[in-house]
Amino acid sequence: MEKKPFISLEKANEIIKEIPTPFHIYDEKGIRENARALNKAFSWNKGYKEYFAVKATPNPYLMQILHEEGCGMDCSSYTELELTKACNIMGEDIMFSSNVTPIEDMKLAYDLGAYINLDDYTHVEFVKKIFPEMPKTMCCRYNPGGVFELAGSEDKIQVMDTPGDSKYGMTEEQMEKAFMELKELGVEHFGIHAFLASNTVSNEYYPELAGILFELAVRLHKKTGVHISFINLSGGVGVDYKPEEPKSDIAYIGEGVRKKFEKILVPEGMGDISIFTELGRYMLAPFGALVGTAIHEKHIYKDYIGLDACAANLMRPAMYGSYHHITILGKENEPCDHMYDVTGGLCENNDKFAIDRMLPKVDIGDIVYIHDTGAHGFSMGYNYNGKLRSAEVLYKEDGSFKLIRRAETSKDYFATFDFTEFDL
């Protein structure tokens, strides 16, 4: 499908007058509508809750918007917990899905009353030592091992990942032992969590994962007798980064999970289980964009457009070779008859937002809109080459805009040095 920016050149120019490029901008209307559609798709499940994966876009304004739409927060570190607490989101509105967890992080999650998801069997012993009292509900993360594959149309493999090589979760035997031991320690309700594949482009991923986890829940319930109160399908529902990719159909996905629920859990008398999700990308990626200005062009063996943004603002293309669609604002209807590499200014040749991309002729000063940066965009930013993190802007439902994070200055960059020993 054609990819359209959610702001016009006119709006961009209005914003740029106050907030210079580069910045990430987020579309409040899109975020709210999407969250509502997700909640509707799972409304058949009484206890359904989405816990937004904070790591995807840790901005309190956006977290607040999602919280207003009924979402909790999924945290995996001390700072993410602090941020969530600062948003006044606490207790069972927090899922703590961490791994290699420091004691302090685990303690804070406990103090906030979060649902705690243990990544490993040895964590039973670990939490036993540090929790004054066991929480009434605990969750364990499952790893089925092997290879996870899903065939799509024409039997082409659509989703492939290798849980057997991933560091997360525990084996089924370990889940069983962990449940038994936690029960001995006074835990009364149990959760099951798993994350098998990332950015899936198939509507069958969640239903397939749900089927695996529901069957596991039945086996664990039969073997250990514990009450399983929730199943967390975690993240992984993908978005259409490329114009030719299909959008995930959340209504279809919710219905697919419901069918497995009816088939596997209800006959076992386990129809009271709540479904949780921990989506990050699906919640925000399409509703954010990185806006930059073309500041240089050069023509050597290839044609280059250089932006004031760089991989420090959006790492995915450099790190994973990911595709992000690009629109030159105001040139939406011009023919894409020029081929460019669109780059940032890092001293790293992988600092390219696009390679061999067909675009309209780009002129210096053009506003370049990089799509789908609302998740795992700003948050993966870094300071290589002394590049500073950009501002974040909220494009509000009423058409106005608001700075929701100012750009870093060199003062922020230097804040962790003590210069008193230098005669500056």
Ligand SMILES: *Cc1c(COP(=O)(O)O)cnc(C)c1O
């Ligand atoms: C990263 C992560 C998510 C979110 O993943 P998306 O691909 O953004 O949906 C959810 N849960 C856990 C534990 C994660 O690590």
